[in-house]
Amino acid sequence: MKAYAIPAAMAVVVLGGPAARAQSEPEAEWRPSTRAGDWREQVARFEVGYRGVFVTNAGYNPFSTDDYFSGASLTLSRTVYTHGRFAFAPGVSWDYGATETTARGDSTSLKVNRLTVPLEGRAHFGPFGYVFVRVAPGVAGERSEVDDPSAPSALTKSVWLFTTDASAGYAVPVLPLPEHPGRAVRIWLQGDAGYSWVVDNRLALTPATSNDGQTAAAVDLGSLGLRGAFLRFALAVSY
Amino acid sequence: MSAQSGLRSALAALAAVCVIAGCGSRPAYWDSPVTITTTVGLPSGVALVDDTDHRLVVLTADADLNLTARSYPIGHNVATTATSADGSTLFVLSAGDTNPTNAQDGPSLTTIQVDPTTSKVTPQQYAMSQPCTSLAVDPLGHWAVAYAQTGFVQNQNELVIFDLTLSPASATGANPNPITHTLQSFGGTPQQLTFTPPLLVDPALGVAVPGGSVNGDRRLLVIETQIDVSLLDLDHAFDNPPRPEFTIPLTPEASTQSTTPAGVAIDGFDATDSADAVLAVRTSNDTNVYIVSFGPPGPTDKNDFSPVVSQTPVGGIVSDIAFVHANGALRLAVLIPQLTAALLVDPSAAGSGVIPPTVSLPQPYSTLSLVTPAAGAGAAASDVALLWNGVSTNGVALWTLGQALTQSYFSIDVPGVSVPIQTVSDVPNSSSLMVLEPSNGSGFFVLNLQSDEVAPLTATTTPTLSIAPDGGRVWAFVPGETELAMIDFSTLNPIPLNDTAPIDAAYDIAIAGASPARALVALHLEGSVGATVFNALTPNTTPPRRTSSLLLEAP
Numbered sequence: 001m002k003a004y005a006i007p008a009a010m011a012v013v014v015l016g017g018p019a020a021r022a023q024s025e026p027e028a029e030w031r032p033s034t035r036a037g038d039w040r041e042q043v044a045r046f047e048v049g050y051r052g053v054f055v056t057n058a059g060y061n062p063f064s065t066d067d068y069f070s071g072a073s074l075t076l077s078r079t080v081y082t083h084g085r086f087a088f089a090p091g092v093s094w095d096y097g098a099t100e101t102t103a104r105g106d107s108t109s110l111k112v113n114r115l116t117v118p119l120e121g122r123a124h125f126g127p128f129g130y131v132f133v134r135v136a137p138g139v140a141g142e143r144s145e146v147d148d149p150s151a152p153s154a155l156t157k158s159v160w161l162f163t164t165d166a167s168a169g170y171a172v173p174v175l176p177l178p179e180h181p182g183r184a185v186r187i188w189l190q191g192d193a194g195y196s197w198v199v200d201n202r203l204a205l206t207p208a209t210s211n212d213g214q215t216a217a218a219v220d221l222g223s224l225g226l227r228g229a230f231l232r233f234a235l236a237v238s239y
Numbered sequence: 240m241s242a243q244s245g246l247r248s249a250l251a252a253l254a255a256v257c258v259i260a261g262c263g264s265r266p267a268y269w270d271s272p273v274t275i276t277t278t279v280g281l282p283s284g285v286a287l288v289d290d291t292d293h294r295l296v297v298l299t300a301d302a303d304l305n306l307t308a309r310s311y312p313i314g315h316n317v318a319t320t321a322t323s324a325d326g327s328t329l330f331v332l333s334a335g336d337t338n339p340t341n342a343q344d345g346p347s348l349t350t351i352q353v354d355p356t357t358s359k360v361t362p363q364q365y366a367m368s369q370p371c372t373s374l375a376v377d378p379l380g381h382w383a384v385a386y387a388q389t390g391f392v393q394n395q396n397e398l399v400i401f402d403l404t405l406s407p408a409s410a411t412g413a414n415p416n417p418i419t420h421t422l423q424s425f426g427g428t429p430q431q432l433t434f435t436p437p438l439l440v441d442p443a444l445g446v447a448v449p450g451g452s453v454n455g456d457r458r459l460l461v462i463e464t465q466i467d468v469s470l471l472d473l474d475h476a477f478d479n480p481p482r483p484e485f486t487i488p489l490t491p492e493a494s495t496q497s498t499t500p501a502g503v504a505i506d507g508f509d510a511t512d513s514a515d516a517v518l519a520v521r522t523s524n525d526t527n528v529y530i531v532s533f534g535p536p537g538p539t540d541k542n543d544f545s546p547v548v549s550q551t552p553v554g555g556i557v558s559d560i561a562f563v564h565a566n567g568a569l570r571l572a573v574l575i576p577q578l579t580a581a582l583l584v585d586p587s588a589a590g591s592g593v594i595p596p597t598v599s600l601p602q603p604y605s606t607l608s609l610v611t612p613a614a615g616a617g618a619a620a621s622d623v624a625l626l627w628n629g630v631s632t633n634g635v636a637l638w639t640l641g642q643a644l645t646q647s648y649f650s651i652d653v654p655g656v657s658v659p660i661q662t663v664s665d666v667p668n669s670s671s672l673m674v675l676e677p678s679n680g681s682g683f684f685v686l687n688l689q690s691d692e693v694a695p696l697t698a699t700t701t702p703t704l705s706i707a708p709d710g711g712r713v714w715a716f717v718p719g720e721t722e723l724a725m726i727d728f729s730t731l732n733p734i735p736l737n738d739t740a741p742i743d744a745a746y747d748i749a750i751a752g753a754s755p756a757r758a759l760v761a762l763h764l765e766g767s768v769g770a771t772v773f774n775a776l777t778p779n780t781t782p783p784r785r786t787s788s789l790l791l792e793a794p
Contacts, residue, residue, distance in 0.1 A: 060265075
């Protein structure tokens with residue numbers, strides 16, 4: 001199954017959510033944000049999602065048959081400031097993605113861990129959820145590997161690089177909002193899109209081990225720029 | 240538009256973008272495994288033909304034994320490759336795509352010239368109209384000829400002639416390069432092409448004058464078919480209208496059995512002497528040799544000279560021929576294995592019908608090589624020939640041609656090589672050394688022609704030899720194995736070296752800009768190709784350097 005089928009399916013799920021919710025919960029039932037226990041204040045959120053990046057950089061070709069890099073995304077955030085319908089929630093994110101294929105007959109793989117600090121601004125629309133913009137600076141650990149029979153061992157390179165995401169998205173509550181005041185567990189579906197950027201990685205791969213009496217030269221595969229537009233869909237739990 | 244419908248539209252758009260962008264794919268060559276079938280040693284580099292990626296990759300080494308790979312485009316679907324006599328130019332003949340989308344993807348000849356001192360590479364591509372599978376390259380570097388067409392409809396007698404001294408030019412222009420020439424055929428098709436050195440085909444036309452337009456010094460292309468031999472004047476091949484070739488039939492008109500040419504010898508010792516403008520042709524099923532000299536043209540000839548053919552019976556099927564000098568006289572040396580003998584034919588007496596006296600040989604040798612300079616015979620008054628390719632003991636013999644005319648019995652000297660020899664290789668820059676490889680694969684011999692010494696070097700497995708172009712050493716390895724050895728010709732001391740990967744080919748190359756430094760590039764043609772680079776002069780004291788994934792190119 002193509003990697004892009006997953007976000008497409010998730011999009012369909014998200015598309016179906018708001019339609020069903022609109023029938024069961026009229027807009028008139030929405031309570032103003034001044035109600036005690038509104039979820040904009042002191043809310044902690046945990047997100048589990050899917051993240052896909054459209055990478056058109058030529059350096060990505062040895063590692064994938066298409067221009068798409070997919071992975072999982074975990075985010076923990078907390079609302080620390082509110083003003084009217086607006087809120088600000090910083091957090092931490094861990095994204096992990098991997099791809100493997102063959103390049104000219106050699107097995108190749110690329111694994112990426114991203115640790116970022118998402119800084120998220122939200123504008124709430126009551127029962128319809130909220131829109132958000134997010135900037136997420138951080139570091140990306142890239143491990144690239146080529147298994148070439150002509151090499152004494154696998155050719156690898158691991159490096160940590162600066163990375164930043166900038167995106168905008170929307171979060172909708174999946175379950176009806178509770179009527180009672182105070183903090184409560186809520187479940188959300190959310191999606192955002194934006195641009196992901198990672199510093200270029202010069203792919204000078206070296207064998208993991210050397211042979212007796214020989215020195216091994218690095219293999220230069222050019223530069224990998226793991227950047228491009230991305231989509232993310234997530235299921236979130238807030239309290 | 241409500242907030243809900245707006246949200247749905249946005250997400251639908253995102254899903255569409257996702258699907259469309261995810262369809263992007265990488266260039267197709269990433270999906271094709273590396274398949275290298277042709278590697279070529281150049282004076283200062285190694286060339287790899289990467290047909291899948293339509294490129295030639297030239298590897299060069301530096302003083303630190305690092306390899307640098309540079310790529311140059313070549314035509315699609317490589318048919319064959321060849322190198323120039325000095326090894327500095329590589330020729331790649333490509334059949335092209337079946338339905339080419341542009342001229343570069345059609346049939347073509349690509350020349351890649353590598354400067355031996357700077358490693359600068361100069362590529363050039365000549366477009367062709369029809370794909371061919373065979374290529375002959377002029378040893379003097381002026382011409383190349385492609386032949387043996389492929390495709391739906393083929394004209395096997397069409398030659399594609401390239402003037403390598405001129406740039407490619409369109410076939411529809413005023414001075415096309417290449418041109419095509421269709422041979423008049425009597426049923427045969429080209430099998431073997433040979434370029435002559437300059438021959439004075441008619442003294443009346445004068446000798447070669449730089450810039451002169453009329454002279455009798457000509458380069459000829461000798462075309463052997465299954466039934467005849469043709470001669471084409473290359474110096475006038477690009478004339479408009481073209482001059483026709485001469486066809487020399489070898490099969491008598493009354494005969495029902497074809498006579499098939501099997502080899503050509505050319506007397507081109509002196510380009511200013513018409514007596515040295517002589518060819519000889521041997522056949523695979525006829526007991527004659529055919530001598531071709533030249534004279535003035537006939538009244539209807541469109542060429543300004545014409546060949547004169549005579550035949551000499553030699554009493555048996557001839558396996559090899561060569562023009563030689565014996566006591567200052569020009570002779571055609573003829574080997575006849577079925578008689579275990581050799582002959583010296585006087586070209587000026589050809590056609591007299593007299594069989595020359597034979598020289599008995601200790602073995603039915605089938606191949607001869609002139610080794611006069613190496614054997615130290617001095618002036619060209621008398622040559623020395625090395626006879627080899629026998630069937631049993633007495634692997635080689637030295638035939639002193641000066642004595643052959645007077646004391647034929649004493650003209651044969653048998654060095655101490657006790658096994659049949661299959662291959663004889665010159666050692667470059669050496670006046671006396673030759674490398675002999677036996678047919679049974681038990682090792683090899685280093686023959687010193689001046690001292691008559693024969694050094695046997697045995698091996699546990701049949702080795703493949705790679706003689707250094709500078710003549711300093713020979714490398715022995717077994718394809719697919721890791722064993723490697725260097726034998727310095729000055730000491731004949733084998734230095735064992737072990738690579739860590741199976742060796743498929745090995746080339747001793749110069750390191751550009753660091754003369755006399757040299758490197759041995761041992762290729763590992765697995766995966767995306769690797770190489771181990773040894774210091775060729777001190778391989779046992781300098782650690783080799785291993786490079787892999789040479790054909791996983793950088794974007």
